[in-house]
Amino acid sequence: MPKEKKIRVLIAKVGCDIHERGALTLLTTFRDEGMEAIYTGRYQTPKGVANAAVSEDVDVIALSDHTGSLPIIAEAVLAELKKLGVTDMPIIAGGLLTQEDVKVLERMGVTGNYGPGTPMDVILTHIRNVAC
Amino acid sequence: MEVFLHNLTGIPRVDEAISLMKARNIRGLTRAISIVENYEEGRDALLNDAFQRASEACFTLGFTGAPGVGKSTLVNAVIRHYRRSGKTVGVMAVDPTSPFSGGAVLGDRIRMQEHNPDNGVYIRSLASRKALGGLSEATKYALYLYKAFGFDVIIVETLGVGQDEIDVARYVDVTTVLLVPGYGDTIQMAKAGIMEIADLFVINKSDRPGADLLKKQVQNILYMKAEKERPPVLNTIADQNEGIDDVMEAIAEVRQRKALQGQERHRKRIVEEIRSSVLTRLAGDAEPHLDEMAGKVLTLSMTPIEAAELIIRRIQKGCLEDDEKNSI
Ligand SMILES: Nc1nc2c(ncn2[C@@H]2O[C@H](COP(=O)(O)OP(=O)(O)OP(=O)(O)O)[C@@H](O)[C@H]2O)c(=O)[nH]1
Numbered sequence A: 001m002p003k004e005k006k007i008r009v010l011i012a013k014v015g016c017d018i019h020e021r022g023a024l025t026l027l028t029t030f031r032d033e034g035m036e037a038i039y040t041g042r043y044q045t046p047k048g049v050a051n052a053a054v055s056e057d058v059d060v061i062a063l064s065d066h067t068g069s070l071p072i073i074a075e076a077v078l079a080e081l082k083k084l085g086v087t088d089m090p091i092i093a094g095g096l097l098t099q100e101d102v103k104v105l106e107r108m109g110v111t112g113n114y115g116p117g118t119p120m121d122v123i124l125t126h127i128r129n130v131a132c
Numbered sequence B: 001m002e003v004f005l006h007n008l009t010g011i012p013r014v015d016e017a018i019s020l021m022k023a024r025n026i027r028g029l030t031r032a033i034s035i036v037e038n039y040e041e042g043r044d045a046l047l048n049d050a051f052q053r054a055s056e057a058c059f060t061l062g063f064t065g066a067p068g069v070g071k072s073t074l075v076n077a078v079i080r081h082y083r084r085s086g087k088t089v090g091v092m093a094v095d096p097t098s099p100f101s102g103g104a105v106l107g108d109r110i111r112m113q114e115h116n117p118d119n120g121v122y123i124r125s126l127a128s129r130k131a132l133g134g135l136s137e138a139t140k141y142a143l144y145l146y147k148a149f150g151f152d153v154i155i156v157e158t159l160g161v162g163q164d165e166i167d168v169a170r171y172v173d174v175t176t177v178l179l180v181p182g183y184g185d186t187i188q189m190a191k192a193g194i195m196e197i198a199d200l201f202v203i204n205k206s207d208r209p210g211a212d213l214l215k216k217q218v219q220n221i222l223y224m225k226a227e228k229e230r231p232p233v234l235n236t237i238a239d240q241n242e243g244i245d246d247v248m249e250a251i252a253e254v255r256q257r258k259a260l261q262g263q264e265r266h267r268k269r270i271v272e273e274i275r276s277s278v279l280t281r282l283a284g285d286a287e288p289h290l291d292e293m294a295g296k297v298l299t300l301s302m303t304p305i306e307a308a309e310l311i312i313r314r315i316q317k318g319c320l321e322d323d324e325k326n327s328i
């Protein structure tokens, strides 16, 4: 049988951010691009996101947040992943970001830190690059 | 017992996946499912190992029904029920693959998110991918992996359209079919073969009008079954946790009743599993010949039936050659 590797992405939202449109748009776009997209739902804890990412054996975690907390969220999720023994899972982030946030995130190894209005193609190309 | 164990570096290969599973480390299971889904190297070895260690003590439950009837919401409540008595739960939630892109939105997890931080619950979303008439291949095999891992309870959620729900019933101990008021009529259910496979009917969204009427209609259809075998029909409002205790009680009763026919059911299941493995293998072997044969049929040098015959002969010949090589 042929190899059937599909890119699996977990779209995750941590904390008290109500904005869901970005996450939902990503879900359907990823599906239409032949990926398997899983959504945690809103108001997750970092531990919940780490458990979900490991359980689903995803290739990438995409963090979405519009409260200006992405660096804090990413750090907490990375710490929880580490507790599970996972140190190599790519994380990308998108939503509300300052230039300072981007620098902090990149230092943690979080890439593709996209703000509003980023063309979908840029995000897709980035995911395909980090997923393999 | 904790399902999640810590400390692991790097991505395990097949051998590592197996030993991690033996150590009850969830990363072993999660990796094993991916190996099966993606037809990675070592898949057969992994499945053979799982089959040998699969525990028949695990209680397996199937939930099926039309899109949006509340399967995930009910499963969420059922998980909660088992967690209260400390049982570990493994969930397999299947959502459809888009026939256009081959991608999928796997959304069942959203309804079960309260269990994300719980180390006694494992939830995996699976896309149906290419299901050869029924439950996706990966789902069937993942069930072995779950059994080898040894959860107390294993739950499978599948979309109930056509063949799928009939398939799931062959693989689990107790099958629950969900219906909602105001969603087609009972004739359609009879056509789809749903009535035959349900051990239990749940009328969910009973906060909506028509729930009692639907219950009566379903009971009427079931009336022709012998009283001992008649599936219970229960009302729930899953998102308000209403009626769940009754469902759990009914499931326990059905389980006891069916345990009596355990041997026979087990045998049937094995037959089905072998059949499905054979068909998948054959479909894979036929695949490389299909384009060429389609060409011949299009140029009218052959009928589709003759083309199929030729492919079968080629596959058989391939087998003979293999046998000869082995015997030398
Ligand atoms: N009114 C009402 N809504 C419910 C009930 N149970 C679930 N829902 C809602 O029905 C919608 C679908 O629920 P899900 O649990 O996702 O349904 P599902 O059958 O798993 O859906 P798919 O997996 O997409 O086929 C959600 O918005 C639920 O909140 C109920 O008893 N009453």
Ligand SMILES: [Mg+2]
Binding pocket: B071, B072, B073, B107, B108, B157
């Ligand atoms: Mg569902």
